Amino acid sequence: MSTKLKNEAASSPNRRARTCFHPTHSAPLQAMEIYVLSDAWIPPHVHENNRHEFYYLIKGKAALVWFDQNNPVISDSILLSSDSDTRAFYNDKAEQPHTFVILSEFLSFIECSNGPFIQSPSAVRWYTSFTDSERLDFWAFVRSYARDNYDVTE
Numbered sequence: 001m002s003t004k005l006k007n008e009a010a011s012s013p014n015r016r017a018r019t020c021f022h023p024t025h026s027a028p029l030q031a032m033e034i035y036v037l038s039d040a041w042i043p044p045h046v047h048e049n050n051r052h053e054f055y056y057l058i059k060g061k062a063a064l065v066w067f068d069q070n071n072p073v074i075s076d077s078i079l080l081s082s083d084s085d086t087r088a089f090y091n092d093k094a095e096q097p098h099t100f101v102i103l104s105e106f107l108s109f110i111e112c113s114n115g116p117f118i119q120s121p122s123a124v125r126w127y128t129s130f131t132d133s134e135r136l137d138f139w140a141f142v143r144s145y146a147r148d149n150y151d152v153t154e
């Protein structure tokens with residue numbers, strides 16, 4: 001775990017930081033170490049153009065949560081943990097709206113995906129139509145779902 005990434009995440013408004021291992025954004029393989037604090041919110045997003053994601057957890061737990069394409073309804077989730085068989089996970093549903101809910105103090109992981117890097121993942125239409133207040137309520141609901149589903153206490 002990188003102390004540098006931990007410090008960067010703590011001072012970042014989005015509460016996460018990354019170190020890229022690939023030489024350029026146009027590299028055919030994008031590999032990075034990512035550090036995310038438990039209070040970070042990663043908005044639901046999709047990866048188009050047959051983009052694939054592989055995660056290898058260094059330390060921590062998170063729920064990977066997928067949503068319905070057209071509605072803010074949870075369709076599936078999985079607990080990822082550095083202490084279990086789900087330490088390594090291939091997300092074969094990257095084109096379905098998804099997010100992470102961090103269930104430990106922090107999550108440190110390696111992410112690999114096919115390049116080139118696309119500036120931002122595609123926004124999910126139903127999420128972008130939410131007001132700020134609705135986004136906060138939705139995040140509270142998703143976080144509560146993950147914590148309840150995977151028996152995590154505050």
